[in-house]
Amino acid sequence: MDLAVALERIKQAILKREVIVIVGLCEVFYEGRASSILGPGERIAIIKSDYSVLIHRPSGYEPSNWQPPDSKIDLKIKDNTLVLEARRVNPSEILTVIFHEVYQILSWKLLDEADFSMYATEEDMKKAILFNPSIIEEGFQPFEQERKLKPSGFVDILGVDSSGRLTVVEIKRRKATVEDINQLVQYANSVEREFGVRPRAIIVAPGVQRSAVRAMHINSIEFRCLTPKKSAEILRKKAGLDRYAGLE
Amino acid sequence: MDLAVALERIKQAILKREVIVIVGLCEVFYEGRASSILGPGERIAIIKSDYSVLIHRPSGYEPSNWQPPDSKIDLKIKDNTLVLEARRVNPSEILTVIFHEVYQILSWKLLDEADFSMYATEEDMKKAILFNPSIIEEGFQPFEQERKLKPSGFVDILGVDSSGRLTVVEIKRRKATVEDINQLVQYANSVEREFGVRPRAIIVAPGVQRSAVRAMHINSIEFRCLTPKKSAEILRKKAGLDRYAGLE
DNA sequence: CCGTAAATTTCGCCA
């Protein structure tokens, strides 16, 4: 495909706020927070309506190179190549794609206003515990969420157990790591400094990594098993009850 | 575009190990480690040669949904829609894309064997320090890298200073956070338990977040400023010297 | 704009 024609085609599509797919033989250079060089190869470049740029190789989930939304896009012909530059400031970064050949250019005005809903997140686990605190243990009463701690950090849930003892709850949607345990210990320390009493500290997660079990026991951290999926089920049941209540 | 034709076109392209781009109006469902629902909208689906699948909305750097390489891809016509399923085991996950309309299907056999080279990584920072330890301080002598610690974690560089004192070095390519400081404190504790002496602990990074400065001073962590870019320059100079030595 | 933490994080290394 003639590069001058390609350039004009891309410029028009950008003006029309279309999503553009460019297929061709290119080299890619990136300079910014890091630097990278990718030698010649056949790839797909995507310029989205929000001026984000993606370079995808024929394999792999991740783009080899990219520029996030609102990058400044420049196009030019140089030395019989089509040069695509996408710049960003703060951090100052530049992505340069040099097309030696362009096989095809496609563009579409795409309309996509749909909501994206995600379930079984850590947030859902927290909601499930707040809806049914006995997941932690019988008599547990949450009284605060996302409490900011003195030096830094946030407690997921702060509450009291059936005997009135202050309890710190940390939630993870994946197996708890030694880092997670250390973090919870820090949080418990902060809470102790602030409240003047040593709180119970409970990690809620689908499991605990083997290497974290030691740290858990040493620091008297307790564990409750809860998966994101189970939490989502609890919330679905709650939603059903709410709807039923609404129909009465 | 006729959906039966679209289906046949995609199947053929998969057999030929081509990279496929499908543009159309679709809904997307994901069920696995989490769940998500994305209502109808116009998007680009990409099936790569390695059987990874990406769903890209008209904006944003990240795909709204995806399946990593080696997913099992199934296609069928159902209720006047084209259904694309990409399954994965371990973790068990399924991505379902329901196309109500397919505007265009494109596919190419792409050849891309080029090496991807990244510079100014944390690894480069470590190499720069090992090449020129005076970056840490005059007389610093590294004697081990990536030393495994007892409960968990790795020390980037272990060495001795000019007075022979054991020194732990942690490297970060970005401003050090309070989490990074805590991690280094844990590492220093581990090293102290193992060697029986309290080591110096130095964080090497382009800077320290304001909130982390307190934690740094409290824990007697020292700071040396080094950027990934500066490290890459040092390594380039070294490469130049090596080449020069080779020519002599 | 900084700080903090989640993410279907992915990816690569190494035991």
Added chain:
DNA sequence: TGGCGAAGTTTACGG
């Protein structure tokens, strides 16, 4: 295969 940590992580949510 699982653990471990980096990443140009990105993104979202506060203050």
